[in-house]
Amino acid sequence: MLTISQVSKRTGLTPYTLRYYEKIGVLPESNRSDGGARIYTEEEVSFIHFLNRLKQLGMSLDEMKEYFCDGCVLEKVQQGEDIEDTLNKRIDILIKHLAELETKKQELEYTISLTKDKLAIYHHLSK
Amino acid sequence: MLTISQVSKRTGLTPYTLRYYEKIGVLPESNRSDGGARIYTEEEVSFIHFLNRLKQLGMSLDEMKEYFCDGCVLEKVQQGEDIEDTLNKRIDILIKHLAELETKKQELEYTISLTKDKLAIYHHLSK
DNA sequence: GTACAAGTTAGAGTCGACTAGAAGTCAAGA
C-alpha cells in the first residue's frame, strides 16, 4: 500500500500528473484511506510503468484509456461481469495495439538504417 | 521544384505546418520563386519524410532542430565551411541519436513482449 | 491543543504543436 508521493517517486510522474490521469480516466479511481487519501497497490505501479512505456513510444492519453479498460478487465472478470463479451473485446483491442507496435518497430528499424547510412556518408566525408 | 501545396500532399503536413516548421527552425529557409512563393526540392521532401518518422517515434520539434543542422551539413560542406569541425559535430549528434533509437527499439521490444504475455493470459481466460 | 507535513478539490495558467483568420501580393485566363 503506497501513498501518491511514493508512487510519484517510483514512476517519475508527479502527484499532479497522477491525479490528472485519474481525473481524465487514464487511471482507474484509486482506493482511499479512511482520511480520503489515495492508496496504490504494486499492481497499479506496474500498470503506470507500462503506460509510461507507451507514452515514450508516442501514444496519446486518449489511446491509453483503452489500455485502462484493458488494465481493469481482470477485476471485472472477478466481479462476474459478462466474461465472454468483455474479454473478447479486450483481446481485440490488444491484438490491434500489438499490430500497431509491430508496425512501429518496423518503422523504427527503417529509421535506424537510414541514420546508419547517413553516418556512413559523413564518416566517408570526414576522412 | 515543388510548391507548398504539392509538398503538403506528398508529406501529409499542411501548408500551415510547413511554414510553422520553417519559422521555428525545424526546416531550413526555403528558396523562393520570383514572386516570393516557397519552392521545394525532392531532397527537402525526403528530409520532411524523415522528420515525420522521427515525430511518429515521439521526437519533439526541438530535438528535430538538431536533425535540421544535420540535414544541411552537406550544403555547408559544399560551401567550404570548417569541414572538420562541422562534420565531426554532426557525426557526434548522429551517433547520439542512433543510440537513442536503439534504446527505443529495446523498449519497444519489451513492450511488445509484455503485450503478448497479457494476450496469452486473456486467451487462456476466455476459453 | 497546536504546529506541521502531506494529502484533498476546483479551477486557472503554461507550454508545445499546430490551426485558422485577416489582409495583402502575384500570375494566369476571360
Added chain:
DNA sequence: TCTTGACTTCTAGTCGACTCTAACTTGTAC
C-alpha cells in the same frame, strides 16, 4: 483590365498534456 486561385505575412485561437495556486482536511509529534 478584372477576377480567381494560390500563395504571402502576421497574429490570434485551439487542443492536449500537464503544472500550479488557493483553500481546505487529516494524521502525527511535541
